[in-house]
Amino acid sequence: MDLYTEIILDHYKDPQNSGTLTNPTVQVVEHNPTCGDKIHLDLKITDNKVTQIAHESEGCAISIASMSLVSDEIIGKSLEEILKLDKDYIFELLHVEISAGRIKCALLGLAAIKHAILQHQQNG
């Protein structure tokens, strides 16, 4: 089975929503210490919904494609809805089987988004 499908390669080479926001509600930096992957994430949250997202990602094709794919999907979703998203949701977005060694790569983007939301909620 081929891990590097067209979807993954397209999103890796040209990630959706890459960059920064001028006036984000919340900002986080998410690391994967085992491989050095790093995501800078900006979220704009209005009325309990994510209205804008921007990320600057350094990492492997799986982590960047996953960040790119999920960034498109969460716009307009409520914070509670997003916090319920799990790894199966990400695997469906990626359309490929992710081996145990690559799961952290695939989930880094979603982890960044969830951290940003939790940080926003804690700051009230």
Added chain:
Amino acid sequence: MIDFPFLKTGIHYLDNAATTQKPASVINAITEHYENGTANVHRGIHSLSEQATDQYEATRQAVADFINAKPEQIIFTKGTTESINIVAHSHDFTAEDEIIVSALEHHSNLVPWQQTKAKLRVIPLKEDLSLDLEAYKKLLSPNTKLVAITAMSNVLGTITPLQEIIDLAHANDTKVLVDAAQYASHFAIDMQKLKPDFLALSSHKMLGPTGVGILYTAHDLKPMQFGGDMILTVSQYESTFAPMPTKMEAGTPNIADVIAFKAALETLTKIGFDKIATHDTELLNYAIEKFSAHPEVTLYTPPNQAAVLSFNVKGSHPHDIASVFNEFKVAIRSGQHCAEPLMNTLGVPATARMSFHIYNTTADIDQAEKALEKVIKLFS
């Protein structure tokens, strides 16, 4: 011809710096111990226990012979990491003390020193990725209590100028610990010639079982663990300890794997380090030749390099390189290789790494090159 059963899997195993494959003699020694020889050591009067003790101590003698040391200088640990931690634990460093490490160190020869009160000083790399010995000379001071240095980098394959480093340290009245985890599997080590104060190595990187390490020590050490076997006398409120090395080995040790480690040492001796070095050089040169033919590839090639080749491919992350290689049944390592500071020095988030041993052939590298071509096609 030495039998390595894993060869039947058809996997092109190029991750030997992480751990090596095991010859049949090692696997059989483990099975033989559990089937016919299971007993605890240093305890029973019965024959099985005596036999287990004899075999366990025979490995200690074999290690001593292998590195030209005395058996009482050989402590069994669970690996290089534990060996280094024992030395760190055994010294009471003060805030005035300094410990010198190099920019090449694996986390196992860096993080234990960070936990002491001593200040760390780092030997930098030169432009060509070799150690800057002039900088090292300047780092040595009256406060330098220890130099902790790898003999061979797990990321770049760099062979460090050990003898010079040790001699300079000793002239400064400074002790030296050598991390020989990589080196000991590729080159002969002679304690009488090298004269380090401490040397750490791991069985599993030397064709032996996991869970066995060696700490060679020229000095008396402070036990890190207390309990059975390491004592001389025990009264209700106090105890006296056995002499070296017994006092450093509390509790029931990893008997089967220690016994099997002897078979690994015998295999390395049978092959011979001259042959290993020649083989390593041939494969490394072949890999450099094949991979450097692709302009998309960056190779990390320090002078005095052995058996390890780190690389990057334009437009791709090392994890993706390793995933594509895996599709071609080529096992390589990718990531930071437990050497995050070195990755920062190289200015990359990570590298992909091929590392060789005696059972590898140019066919493994040819297959790796096919995988490389796919990586380039996908990402560059």
